[in-house]
Amino acid sequence: MNTSNILIVEDELIVARDLQLTLEKAGYHVCGIARSVVKAEELAAQHQPELVLLDIHLAGRETGIDLAHRLREQRIAFIFISANSGADLLAAAKATQPYGFLVKPFRERDVLVSIEIALYLHQQKVALRPQQAGNCFDGIVGSHPLLLQVFEDVKLVAALDTSVLITGESGTGKEQIAACIHRLSPRRDKALVKVNCAALPESLINSELFGHEKGAFTGATEKHAGKFEQAHGGTLFLDEIGEMSTDLQCRLLRALQEKEIEKLGGKAPVKIDTRIVAATNRDLEKEVAAGRFRVDLYYRLHIFPIHLPPLRERKEDIPELVQHFLMRFAERTGRPVVTIAPAALSQLVAYDWPGNVRELEHVIERSIIMAKGGIVTEVLMGR
Numbered sequence: 001m002n003t004s005n006i007l008i009v010e011d012e013l014i015v016a017r018d019l020q021l022t023l024e025k026a027g028y029h030v031c032g033i034a035r036s037v038v039k040a041e042e043l044a045a046q047h048q049p050e051l052v053l054l055d056i057h058l059a060g061r062e063t064g065i066d067l068a069h070r071l072r073e074q075r076i077a078f079i080f081i082s083a084n085s086g087a088d089l090l091a092a093a094k095a096t097q098p099y100g101f102l103v104k105p106f107r108e109r110d111v112l113v114s115i116e117i118a119l120y121l122h123q124q125k126v127a128l129r130p131q132q133a134g135n136c137f138d139g140i141v142g143s144h145p146l147l148l149q150v151f152e153d154v155k156l157v158a159a160l161d162t163s164v165l166i167t168g169e170s171g172t173g174k175e176q177i178a179a180c181i182h183r184l185s186p187r188r189d190k191a192l193v194k195v196n197c198a199a200l201p202e203s204l205i206n207s208e209l210f211g212h213e214k215g216a217f218t219g220a221t222e223k224h225a226g227k228f229e230q231a232h233g234g235t236l237f238l239d240e241i242g243e244m245s246t247d248l249q250c251r252l253l254r255a256l257q258e259k260e261i262e263k264l265g266g267k268a269p270v271k272i273d274t275r276i277v278a279a280t281n282r283d284l285e286k287e288v289a290a291g292r293f294r295v296d297l298y299y300r301l302h303i304f305p306i307h308l309p310p311l312r313e314r315k316e317d318i319p320e321l322v323q324h325f326l327m328r329f330a331e332r333t334g335r336p337v338v339t340i341a342p343a344a345l346s347q348l349v350a351y352d353w354p355g356n357v358r359e360l361e362h363v364i365e366r367s368i369i370m371a372k373g374g375i376v377t378e379v380l381m382g383r
Ligand SMILES: Nc1ncnc2c1ncn2[C@@H]1O[C@H](COP(=O)(O)OP(=O)(O)OP(=O)(O)O)[C@@H](O)[C@H]1O
Pocket: 139, 140, 141, 142, 168, 169, 170, 171, 172, 173, 174, 175, 176, 177, 239, 279, 280, 281, 321, 324, 357, 358, 361
């Protein structure tokens, strides 16, 4: 009997229901059907599926390819299901390293065989992981002492259950470090849920974080589990915490102190066990001094601060980072690796990188596209 939990991400309800029937007949458990990437991420965080069946064209702004990259980071297996199999789309799908690609219309048998193989391959990978997990800092390039100190801090704090505040300029890798803390913590098998506090309007962020009951406000047609609840047992990454309104800061502080939240329209508080990792590129002390950030919340988050150095303070890492981005671009696109001329590399090392590693990543991608004869001879700085 198969008991694996499977999530279906498909915008055509008839196809999704057919798939659900097929899977349930074969003994799998379908933990949900999502029509958009947003809903899929909500369900994935809630149910921790072993496998996701993923359509490419979905309702909403993002595609199945966008979601696939993130599922891969979270080490959740997925198989694409799509009516379209054009060369460009296949190249983009391949770059996400899926466990399979089924072209619609497909036979029941093909779906079941693909799922069985995907689950088997995924289990093999998971079984191998303990030896490889030694490096949870995979994908974080650099060996400057300032970065090595960050790695040490992360290893130390990951095992504890305290809140962590990651500071550093934009593009220095704060989100990557937050993911490492989660992966190294005892909460690693539960969800890591991310919220960008600057990306949501004030009116939405409240229900996004704390959730709401059905009928809590006009348009609340269904009960919604907020990010706090979705991250129950796991970690909630609050990016750009410096942008939070004072009202929300107050609710967050209460949630941290009481370990419970109040849903919009809810009758009783809900107990939560969620670890907070927050990040900011602002100087929170200045924000506190200016009265824009609550001092009590600041101290609550500041129990263990981790500071990421700007790239200009660890220029020695630039050549290795450049090499990393050149290789990664080749891997993603399936094209040969482009090299870089020494003069161009010197220019990159000399530059000050106000946008840090993210800016370097963009400059390299742009330079590869403009490169002739497989070698980058010119680099064009600027974000
Ligand atoms: N040391 C590193 N090695 C490889 N890639 C890195 C490194 N640091 C950052 N990056 C890459 O740079 C980009 C920006 O990183 P990330 O989103 O973690 O930064 P951030 O500090 O959270 O930025 P922001 O404050 O703007 O949210 C990402 O694509 C990330 O993969």
